[in-house]
Amino acid sequence: MGRLDGKRALVTAAGQGIGHASALAMANEGAQVFATDVNTEALGTLDHANIVTFPLDARDSDSIADGVSRAKPDILFNCAGFVHHGTIQDSTDDEWDFAFDLNVRSMYRTIRAALPGMLDRGNGSIINMSSALGSIIGAPNRFIYGTTKAAVVGLTKSVAVDFITQGIRCNCICPGTVESPSWHDRVKALGEQLGSYDKAMEQFVARQPMGRVAKAEEIAALVVYLASDESAFTTGHTHIIDGGWSGQ
Template structure:
């Protein structure tokens, strides 16, 4: 894969799958914008990549804010000339039982996990349409496929919504030379699992046919491939990367 001359924004790029995507994109020549609420963490990734002679810049963004998202895209284009790739990775998990979910919690997870995907994609369209080229990759989840196992329904609903957005964007933007795809990871060894009690983690592992959690680099490999020219004839796809937990 060769991303020389391409500029990529990765939301939630300071850790986990997002960081893995940033590293792989940069290693293959992309200018990478590490967009995260955690600016210190994003700067750590920037420093690690720049130390290797790679092109990276940290940008702080609150993906709940449409104004922040638009500024993120404008900043990235100002630094590197345009935006060619967007990976909508930012997201949060919740495990609140149905009876205990509040309106505030529901709105928060919808804003972070789903609203941000729509408005970040909207914001990059002028740059991609101008070049008649673009790649958008959305992070859904196994929970968006099957309703979830250990997570709350707000998480499942937002990740299912991402699948709908992916297919809707793909059909509408194909004429503009823009590929839009998603991946649906299963349980992956990232910090997000730290919010789960050990008994739930053990139960999750027991349900994975391959017998282990996915690794962040394994998820990033598929995500970045879908952003490459090698996947130029793929759009509207949702690729399951979950150790055999779901066959879609």
């Protein structure tokens, strides 16, 4: 306990899944956490003395500016994103634009807004949600998603290099499949195609070397490490936490 005492963390997409688990994990380690989401109803489940919730739209620069001004974060965890299904032939221009706006450009917006304060204070840890799927490993029917998550790796490395001597660290997390409400939605959608939810679940789990998907809390533990001073010598890296999926 207390690994993040005195630190202030801003989290996007904290209403469910990894963002939710990470907000709680950082709060439990002593951080003052500003947990945000476009879904304000989902934020109501974050009941913790160290957590303040408010709406933030990661696709809107004014909303981000207001959130950063309020949070004054030492830690920025960019967790907002969306998973599109399909190959390049299935994709549309609108889906491509939406995915890049939410999965990549949102991080451009939040980092650009948070950096001046971090630089003034001489320290900051930026954590971006990427994926093992993208620049590390490919997966069927994840063309748009994989492309955006590969872009997040490039964004992360560029920010890390540009500010490495000014107290700013920037890393990205590359999970495999993680249990979350949005993942269950994807299982249900596949189940409708296959005619059975159980068959869809079997298909998702079959590609996992450990025979299971990750828990959001397991990813949150890595978020806490990257947010803490324990990782003070770590920047510009992809942190793979995929149960051995990409190591096969």
